[in-house]
Amino acid sequence: MAAWYLQILWTHIGCVIASGSLFFTRGCMMLAGLRAANHVALRRISVVIDSLFLAAGIALTIIIHQYPFVQAWLTVKVILLVVYIVLGVFALRRGRTRAIRATCFAAALVVFLFIVSVARAHDPLGAFTHL
Numbered sequence: 001m002a003a004w005y006l007q008i009l010w011t012h013i014g015c016v017i018a019s020g021s022l023f024f025t026r027g028c029m030m031l032a033g034l035r036a037a038n039h040v041a042l043r044r045i046s047v048v049i050d051s052l053f054l055a056a057g058i059a060l061t062i063i064i065h066q067y068p069f070v071q072a073w074l075t076v077k078v079i080l081l082v083v084y085i086v087l088g089v090f091a092l093r094r095g096r097t098r099a100i101r102a103t104c105f106a107a108a109l110v111v112f113l114f115i116v117s118v119a120r121a122h123d124p125l126g127a128f129t130h131l
Contacts, residue, residue: 008059015053016119020112022046023088027105030092038092076124077115084111 022045029037036042061067061074068074087108095101117126125131 002063005060005063008056008063012053012056012060015049015056016116018049019046019053020116022049023112024109027091027109031098031102031105072124073118073122076118076126080111080115080118084108084115087111 022042026037026042026046066074068078087104091101091105091108095104114126118124121127121129123129
């Protein structure tokens with residue numbers, strides 16, 4: 001599987017971009033009051049992208065022999081991923097008011113960007129590593 005490292009890595013990165021872009025687009029649609037933000041096709045595309053994203057992430061952890069709850073940076077990524085998912089659910093579906101949805105959407109975007117910074121730095125402090 002190590003022979004496929006670069007292909008899996010680029011698949012993972014591509015899924016990060018696709019997943020984040022789709023979430024951003026759906027969030028903007030939600031803020032604009034468009035019902036299409038939760039259209040079944042968009043939700044299914046999101047599930048496919050996120051499933052491939054997760055599979056590639058698991059494959060990468062196996063290839064590089066670094067695992068969540070062993071390496072701190074991966075532990076932070078996993079915990080923040082759960083936070084991101086919960087915020088995303090409240091932003092797109094469960095938030096009772098537009099203000100709650102907007103707040104959860106903004107918070108989810110911040111968490112998403114921090115996850116990316118942790119991944120790039122391979123450090124639990126992410127973008128704050130050099131402060």
